[in-house]
Amino acid sequence: MRTELADRFGIDYPIFGFTPSQHVAAAISRAGGLGVLGCVRFNETEELDAVLEWMHENTDGKPFGVDVVMPAKIPTEGSKVDLDSMIPPEHRAFVERTLDDLGVPPLPDGDRVDAGVLGWLHSVARSHVDVAMEHTREYGQIKLIANALGSPPDDVIATAHDNGVLVAALAGAKEHALHHVQAGVDIVIAQGYEGGGHTGEVTSMILWPELVDAVGDSAPVLAAGGVGSGRQIAAAIALGAQGVWMGTYWLTAAEYQLGKAEGVQGPSTVQQALLKATSRDTVRRRIYSGKPARLLKTRWTDAWDAESAPEPLPMPLQNLLVAQAHARISQADNPDVVAMPAGQIVGRCNEIVPVADMIAGMVAEYEEAVKRLGSTLD
Amino acid sequence: MRTELADRFGIDYPIFGFTPSQHVAAAISRAGGLGVLGCVRFNETEELDAVLEWMHENTDGKPFGVDVVMPAKIPTEGSKVDLDSMIPPEHRAFVERTLDDLGVPPLPDGDRVDAGVLGWLHSVARSHVDVAMEHTREYGQIKLIANALGSPPDDVIATAHDNGVLVAALAGAKEHALHHVQAGVDIVIAQGYEGGGHTGEVTSMILWPELVDAVGDSAPVLAAGGVGSGRQIAAAIALGAQGVWMGTYWLTAAEYQLGKAEGVQGPSTVQQALLKATSRDTVRRRIYSGKPARLLKTRWTDAWDAESAPEPLPMPLQNLLVAQAHARISQADNPDVVAMPAGQIVGRCNEIVPVADMIAGMVAEYEEAVKRLGSTLD
Numbered sequence: 001m002r003t004e005l006a007d008r009f010g011i012d013y014p015i016f017g018f019t020p021s022q023h024v025a026a027a028i029s030r031a032g033g034l035g036v037l038g039c040v041r042f043n044e045t046e047e048l049d050a051v052l053e054w055m056h057e058n059t060d061g062k063p064f065g066v067d068v069v070m071p072a073k074i075p076t077e078g079s080k081v082d083l084d085s086m087i088p089p090e091h092r093a094f095v096e097r098t099l100d101d102l103g104v105p106p107l108p109d110g111d112r113v114d115a116g117v118l119g120w121l122h123s124v125a126r127s128h129v130d131v132a133m134e135h136t137r138e139y140g141q142i143k144l145i146a147n148a149l150g151s152p153p154d155d156v157i158a159t160a161h162d163n164g165v166l167v168a169a170l171a172g173a174k175e176h177a178l179h180h181v182q183a184g185v186d187i188v189i190a191q192g193y194e195g196g197g198h199t200g201e202v203t204s205m206i207l208w209p210e211l212v213d214a215v216g217d218s219a220p221v222l223a224a225g226g227v228g229s230g231r232q233i234a235a236a237i238a239l240g241a242q243g244v245w246m247g248t249y250w251l252t253a254a255e256y257q258l259g260k261a262e263g264v265q266g267p268s269t270v271q272q273a274l275l276k277a278t279s280r281d282t283v284r285r286r287i288y289s290g291k292p293a294r295l296l297k298t299r300w301t302d303a304w305d306a307e308s309a310p311e312p313l314p315m316p317l318q319n320l321l322v323a324q325a326h327a328r329i330s331q332a333d334n335p336d337v338v339a340m341p342a343g344q345i346v347g348r349c350n351e352i353v354p355v356a357d358m359i360a361g362m363v364a365e366y367e368e369a370v371k372r373l374g375s376t377l378d
Numbered sequence: 379m380r381t382e383l384a385d386r387f388g389i390d391y392p393i394f395g396f397t398p399s400q401h402v403a404a405a406i407s408r409a410g411g412l413g414v415l416g417c418v419r420f421n422e423t424e425e426l427d428a429v430l431e432w433m434h435e436n437t438d439g440k441p442f443g444v445d446v447v448m449p450a451k452i453p454t455e456g457s458k459v460d461l462d463s464m465i466p467p468e469h470r471a472f473v474e475r476t477l478d479d480l481g482v483p484p485l486p487d488g489d490r491v492d493a494g495v496l497g498w499l500h501s502v503a504r505s506h507v508d509v510a511m512e513h514t515r516e517y518g519q520i521k522l523i524a525n526a527l528g529s530p531p532d533d534v535i536a537t538a539h540d541n542g543v544l545v546a547a548l549a550g551a552k553e554h555a556l557h558h559v560q561a562g563v564d565i566v567i568a569q570g571y572e573g574g575g576h577t578g579e580v581t582s583m584i585l586w587p588e589l590v591d592a593v594g595d596s597a598p599v600l601a602a603g604g605v606g607s608g609r610q611i612a613a614a615i616a617l618g619a620q621g622v623w624m625g626t627y628w629l630t631a632a633e634y635q636l637g638k639a640e641g642v643q644g645p646s647t648v649q650q651a652l653l654k655a656t657s658r659d660t661v662r663r664r665i666y667s668g669k670p671a672r673l674l675k676t677r678w679t680d681a682w683d684a685e686s687a688p689e690p691l692p693m694p695l696q697n698l699l700v701a702q703a704h705a706r707i708s709q710a711d712n713p714d715v716v717a718m719p720a721g722q723i724v725g726r727c728n729e730i731v732p733v734a735d736m737i738a739g740m741v742a743e744y745e746e747a748v749k750r751l752g753s754t755l756d
Contacts, residue, residue, distance in 0.1 A: 002754050173658060193571070194581040202657045203572040203581040205604035205613065206722040210657055226583035235583065235613035237754060238747045279580045279588060280551060344584040369616045370755055373748045376380050376615060 001233065001366050005187070005220045005242035008166075009034055009063055009143055013363060014243025015233070016189075016222055017355075018067055018146070022051045022058075023255040027355035029062040036065035036146055039128040048128055052135045052142075065144030065168075066132045070125045070152050087321050091310050095325050098303045104332040107324075129156055133163050144168055144187075148198065149291075150176070151183035158184075168222065172200025177211045181218040188221050189245045195225025196248040196343035198293045199284060205239075212240035228345035230365025234373070248343040254354040259330055267352055273298065273335040279347030287322065288341060290315030296342040300329060379611065379744050383565070383598045383620035386544075387412055387441055387521055391741060392621025393611070394567075394600055395733075396445055396524070400429045400436075401633040405733035407440040414443035414524055417506040426506055430513045430520075443522030443546075444510045448503045448530055465699050469688050473703050476681040482710040485702075507534055511541050522546055522565075526576065527669075528554070529561035536562075546600065550578025555589045559596040566599045567623045573603025574626040574721035576671045577662060583617075590618035606723040608743025612751070626652075626721040632732040637708055645730055651676065651713040657725030665700065666719060668693030674720040678707060 006014040012032030019025050025035030037055065042048040055064060129145065129152075136142035145152075145160050146168040152160075160167045161184075168187035171177040177188045190211040192204025202210070204225045212221045223236035224245035236244050250256060252267070252274055260268040267275060277296055284294045287304045290313055295301055303309060312318045326339045353361075384392040390410030397403050403413030415433065420426040433442060507523065507530075514520035523530075523538050524546040530538075538545045539562075546565035549555040555566045568589040570582025580588070582603045590599045601614035602623035614622050628634060630645070630652055638646040645653060655674055662672045665682045668691055673679055681687060690696045704717045731739075 002756070174656075192581065192583065194584055200658075202722055202725075203570065203604060204583040205570065205581065205610060206572055206657045206725065209607060209609050210725060226581060229587060231587050231617050232583060234616035234751060237751055238612035238616050239609050240747075278552075279584045280578075344580055347580075347584065347588060367755060369618075370751045373612060373615055374752050377745060377748055378380070 001237075001363055003220075003237065003242045005222075011063065013359065014222075015359060015362070016065070016144075016243060016245045017250055018245060018247040019250045019253075019256070021250075021253075021256050021258050022055050023257055024250045024253050024355060025064055026055055026058040027253070027255045028250070028359070029059045029064045031356045031359040033359055034063060034065055034144065035059070036067050036144060038067045039125075039132075040067075040069045040148075042128065043124070045127045045131050048131050049135070052131065056135070056139050056141060059141065061141065063141055063143040065146060066128065066142060067146040067148060068125045068128045068132075068152075069148045070122055070150070070156070083317065083320055087313065087317055088310075091313060091321055094308075094310050095321060098300070099325055099328055102299055102303065102337045103334070104325075104328050104337060107328055107331060126156070129159070133159055133165070136163050136165055140164070146170070146189065151180045151185055154183065170198070170224065171211060172198070172207070173202060174210055174214045177215050177221075181215050186219060188215055188219050189224050190221050190241070191245070192225030193284070194294070194344040196282070196294050196346075197341040198289070198291050199225060200292075208236060208239040208241055225343060226345055228348040230362040230367070231369045232345075233362060233366050234369040238373075246345075248341075248345050249349060249358070250355070251340075251342065251346075252349040252352055253358060254352050269333045269335050270338055270340055271352065273338045273340065274342060274346055274349050275351070276335070277342070277346045277349070279344045282342055282344055282346060286312035286318065288318070288339070290318035293341055294343055296338055296340045296346065298338045298340075299336050300325075300339050379615075379741055381598075381615065381620045383600075389441065391737065392600075393737060393740070394443070394522075394621060394623045395628055396623060396625040397628045397631075397634070399628070399631075399634050399636050400433050401635055402628045402631050402733060403442055404433055404436040405631070405633045406628070406737070407437045407442045409734045409737040411737055412441060412443055412522065413437070414445050414522060416445045417503075417510075418445075418447045418526075420506065421502070423505045423509050426509050427513070430509065434513070434517050434519060437519065439519065441519055441521040443524060444506065444520060445524040445526060446503045446506045446510075446530075447526045448500055448528070448534070461695065461698055464695055465691065466688075469691060469699055472686075472688050473699060476678070477703055477706055480677055480681065480715045481712070482703075482706050482715060485706055485709060504534070507537070511537055511543070514541050514543055518542070524548070524565075524567065529558045529563055532561065548576070548602065549589060550576070550585070551580060552588055552592045555593050555599075559593050564597060566593055566597050567602050568599050568619070569623070570603030571662070572672070572722040574660075574672050574724075575719040576667070576669055577603060578670075586614060586617040586619055603721060604723055606726040608740040608745070609747045610723075611740060611744050612747040616751075624723075626719075626723050627727060627736070628733065629718075629720065629724075630727040630730055631736060632730050647711045647713050648716055648718050649730065651716045651718065652720060652724055652727050653729070654713070655720070655724045655727070657722045660720055660722055660724060664690035664696065666696070666717065668696035671719055672721055674716055674718045674724065676714060676716045676718075678703075678715050678717050 003014045015033035017028035018036045020038040025037045028035035166186040169180045169185045170189045220242035222245040223241035227244045228249040281297045381392045393411035395406035396414045398416040403415045406413035544564040547558045547563045548567045598620035600623040601619035605622045606627040659675045
């Protein structure tokens with residue numbers, strides 16, 4: 001499973017694994033792929049710094065990447081309080097009422113929880129970049145910075161390049177991909193409709209070759225949205241991608257510990273929800289961030305589909321609105337009430353497996369698929 | 379591009395081409411694929427009989443197939459008049475008002491046009507089957523009967539098998555595929571979300587391997603939804619399909635003459651609309667038949683998206699409601715107001731090309747993709 005892009009990164013397989021878990025990211029890099037740590041959950045740069053240090057200590061010197069969220073258009077920021085005042089009281093009331101209806105208890109200490117909120121703000125995302133750059137100047141392991149929303153600002157791209165770091169950006173349509181390339185982005189991540197999190201309307205089967213053709217030699221394309229098997233990786237390479245970008249599939253990795261209380265054995269509440277979901281159990285809604293994102297279908301997403309539910313707010317207000325709710329939901333430990341981005345590949349997340357086994361399984365299946373294809377030319 | 383299924387049909391390439399045009403279907407079979415004639419537009423069995431006779435005369439003895447529409451649950455039939463009375467006047471008023479707003483003139487003779495309506499009724503679909511069976515008893519060329527909605531009735535499957543005809547059925551979800559196999563269907567056509575016409579929510583990248591795994595050795599799977607290039611065929615085979623089922627892509631074949639007035643040169647109105655559409659210019663709505671179907675996005679589909687628009691009616695009432703409108707739209711010759719099922723692959727329909735060239739191009743691209751994949755194992 002070697003491609004030019006894999007060689008460029010010095011990795012065994014062009015499997016790029018996006019995950020908010022440092023344990024999973026490190027395991028992906030150790031197993032020959034490229035682990036990409038999602039940074040949006042880090043409100044404090046010190047926390048990210050410590051996690052990157054941990055990554056350094058647990059990746060045997062192998063390369064890895066970071067993923068930040070910098071919207072193409074810098075949103076209104078101001079202080080947290082200013083933004084809070086822009087949220088209509090009806091929306092807050094709906095969220096409170098819904099959580100009560102779903103039996104989600106208030107947070108024990110009554111505190112506000114901001115986890116995962118500030119990372120969506122432009123200034124915080126830039127501080128993530130700064131920490132990552134410092135880190136790579138010290139250890140040289142961070143080889144990729146990916147941006148989940150639009151092209152990163154010019155100076156971020158320039159700084160990354162100065163530090164020998166390649167820049168990738170997600171695209172859900174041809175126009176986005178062309179904009180990225182023009183802005184100096186090195187790698188286009190083509191994310192189809194079926195992917196978890198923010199997606200457009202065009203599916204992977206259509207989008208991947210369309211973006212490969214659109215950017216041509218200007219940039220390699222990573223195929224995202226719908227990958228969780230060696231056959232799907234073979235399909236991605238057949239369609240012209242130089243590798244795959246996978247997110248959802250790692251959520252049921254054995255190393256994924258986020259949301260699990262200390263000492264708890266077995267799958268976390270979110271993992272229980274993922275394990276039982278089929279490919280039909282996702283919805284694409286604006287309720288998570290204000291932009292259309294694919295989520296696991298649960299009683300929480302159902303509540304927003306009710307006729308009485310309000311329209312979701314624009315980014316970043318919707319995120320602020322639901323941040324507290326997400327924290328409450330997270331503590332409620334009910335697999336039927338979960339707020340979690342997930343792609344349709346969740347239908348293939350049916351057991352808890354160590355990352356190394358996941359990758360070995362995909363590599364073996366990939367080789368079998370490629371040989372099978374070759375035999376059709378005999 | 380040889381697979382077991384292609385060998386079973388005695389065709390050069392496992393490219394199954396669904397089309398309402400006998401000219402296109404015959405050209406696909408002549409070029410080494412299997413042309414499958416869509417029968418839903420034939421109200422009169424005599425008309426279908428004559429067209430099948432023409433197919434016989436223009437396919438050099440090569441095999442071809444027919445596609446009928448038999449809903450799994452037999453809908454209320456009764457006479458045409460009974461059904462008409464079930465359509466709310468508000469719906470009729472909305473359609474009339476919309477057509478006027480869009481500048482679509484009434485039909486010149488003021489007559490009702492039923493084209494394409496009766497084919498949706500169960501009894502008419504069965505008469506299509508009867509005609510096809512008679513035809514294959516005479517010439518032995520019809521090798522496949524496909525059903526676009528659910529498993530065909532037991533006796534239809536039995537009759538097909540008695541005549542040496544294989545039975546295929548479309549599936550948009552695992553449950554449908556398993557039901558087909560249990561009912562005795564020979565080939566499952568896995569149609570992803572991106573496909574034209576009736577589709578489910580699960581995309582091709584996810585659905586194809588899911589159905590391949592679900593039916594196992596019970597039936598080969600044809601990959602539908604999103605195919606219009608050799609790379610996409612390679613992806614389909616990589617994902618475990620035994621071939622591809624293509625529909626939209628043939629609409630811009632040079633041989634496609636439907637909807638074109640006698641003697642008109644150049645692309646038809648519908649073809650003009652298809653040629654300029656991108657992969658983002660489709661929508662999946664219930665407005666065509668009552669069940670979710672992907673259509674070309676035009677001012678007609680936009681009108682149904684307006685807040686003031688009524689909810690579409692269930693099948694077959696919605697079809698009856700819009701039949702007259704479709705006939706008017708068809709005669710209006712305005713590429714911005716078209717009522718046409720089309721998949722997201724329409725973004726790749728960018729020129730009028732003869733079927734033989736389309737197939738030769740796909741075969742060449744397929745071989746290049748398979749060789750490129752093989753080189754990743756070096």
